[in-house]
Amino acid sequence: MTLFAAVSFAALLAGCARAPQPVHFFAEGKPPRLSDWHLVEARDGRLAPNADVVPYDLNTPLFSDYAHKFRTVWMPKGAPAKYDAEGPFDFPVGTVLSKTFYYPRAANEARASKAVARTYDTADDFAAGSGNAALDLSKVRLIETRLLVRREQGWEAIPYVWNAAQTEAELARTGDAIPLELVDDQNQHEGFTYVVPNENQCAGCHVANVKAKRLEPLGPKARHLNREYAYADGKREQLASWSEKGYLSGVPAADVPRDADWHDPAQPLDTRARAYLDVNCSQCHSPTGPANTTALDLRSAATDLRRLGVCKPPVAAGRGTGDRLLDIVPGKPDESILLYRMLSDEPGVMMPEMGRDTTHREGVDLIRQWIAAMPGSCGA
Structure with missing residues (x-):
């Protein structure tokens, strides 16, 4: 083999090694690492979703100690969720919802510091040119990623906590407690403990029907999702994008409910x-x-x-x-x-x-x- 051919072959192998593997749906069990799923991965200074993993956001999010959240959905091909005007959509077996909790890094603080910014501004959270589709890891601190997985027997919650190096999130079945400090625009510090719930505590919120006693998604409802999202290729309505992607069926042409943005003073x-x-x-x-x-x-x-x-x-x-x-x-x-x-x-x-x-x-x-x-x- 010539030197040129050897170098070319090595480069080809390196390129293959860098290419993300397709999403791996686990029908049972709880993999030890978030990266085992190949949903979102920390790579090249970004936390980015894999192919066909779609980011989304809500009109008004749940408050979680000022944490910012990066949400994604993935579904098997050819099996869209069914629209519902009031409750959560009827998602197919194989669906995986992810929610990554993170904070913008506080200004002038060392990377290892407990200090995180208390802000609603997300302008610097995302990598340049990605829209709102990839987090810039030089600007944010990842805390945890929660998966909600639709298996044959129903939904299952699986929590992962990010390591200090921000390279991997590991299974945290018993939860975790992470000491942090919120820093506001006036450099006022407020210490608190960020609590990652254990698997059983997830049911405290996600069992929204006490008779059925089943976990179900809370955010992916029509009134929460009826808004635009800044995808890498531009802003589009989320529900329309999900329909075009083959992730949602039955969306009516009109009368889709929409909750307000709680933080927008221009709204009533x-x-x-x-x-x-x-x-x-x-x-x-x-x-x-x-x-x-x-x-x-x-x-x-x-x-x-x-x-x-x-x-x-x-x-x-x-x-x-x-x-x-x-x-x-x-x-x-x-x-x-x-x-x-x-x-x-x-x-x-x-x-x-x-x-x-x-x-x-x-x-x-x-x-x-x-x-x-x-x-x-x-x-x-």
């Missing part, structure tokens, strides 16, 4: 607050949820003000009320149990009960404004 206060409560609370507080005995219905489509909490006494009194008498008192946020529990970070009092170690200041401000603007009173 009421729709923003209702969207916020929907995504953060309605998985439990709905007619079928595990908190249905409270008679609270916090879905954005709910219309009964009493079940929304307006002038409604709590079903069970206790320290969770903060000695307040009603869930929501129109015009009086500080007399409302709902706001009191959102402000708290005390176990047994705070709401939501899990998924946060900090108080969502901006979310509290939104609900405070919403209650303060409510007309009427709870007089006899």
Whole structure:
């Protein structure tokens, strides 16, 4: 073999080694590494999805200690999900949803520092030229990636935690606790513990129907997904893109519900607050949820003000009320149990009960404004 041929052959082998393998769906078991699935991989300074792994986002996301989230979906070819106007889509066996929790790195902090930025700005999170389709690992710190896998017996949650080198995420069946510090624009530091839930704790949110007792996705619903996404080749409507990709069938031409963006002040206060409560609370507080005995219905489509909490006494009194008498008192946020529990970070009092170690200041401000603007009173 000539020297030129040997070099060419070596280059060809190197190129093959670098090429990502296709997505590997595991019908059973829990692989020890996230990379075993070939869904999203840390490569060349990016966290990027594999071929046919589609990134997506929600109009209003669940609050998780100010973490940013990179979501993806993958499905086997020829088996699209079926559209549903209210609940989660009917996904085929073989679907894998991933959600990577990460933080922008705090300015002027060493790479190994616990400090992460408390910001909503995602402009620097993504690699140049990728749209919102690949994270720039020089700008962000990866924390965990959760998989929700649709197997024959139903959905299964599998958590992975990223190593310090940011090269691999490893199976964390018992969860994890990671000390971090949020740093805001004024360089104020707030220490907290980021908690990765164990496998059993996933059911606390993802079993949204207590009779069925099955895990189900929470984010991929029509009202959350009905928005544009900045793909690598430009912005497009997500539901249309999923349909064109063969990932979704049955989307109607009109009347698709859409939740508001809670953080957009140009949108009406009421729709923003209702969207916020929907995504953060309605998985439990709905007619079928595990908190249905409270008679609270916090879905954005709910219309009964009493079940929304307006002038409604709590079903069970206790320290969770903060000695307040009603869930929501129109015009009086500080007399409302709902706001009191959102402000708290005390176990047994705070709401939501899990998924946060900090108080969502901006979310509290939104609900405070919403209650303060409510007309009427709870007089006899």
